[in-house]
Amino acid sequence: LDEPLQLGGPFIDSIPYKPAPNNILCPCEIAGWGRINEHQSSLHLRWTTVSVLSPSECKARYAEHRRNEFCAMDMTKKTSMME
Secondary structure (H helix, E strand, C coil), rough: CCCCCCEEEECEEECCCCCCCCCCCCCEEEEEHHHHHHHEEECCCCEEEEECHHHHHHHHCCCCCCCCEEEEEEECCCCCCCC
């Protein structure tokens, strides 16, 4: 941006940060248009339910994530997130 975005007012405001829940396997619904396999993208919005994991549970499952992200995966292994 050439100048800072003015926040506040009835329609635009910042979203408060909330840390990941402390309880392991907290369900979370996600949606997106991303890839549905290695070579194909979806034209339709798709959704699934994943479980939010604690950082220690994530590490125990060899899943990597950055400090500003939360770790989530499908424990039923019916879906997987692609990078």
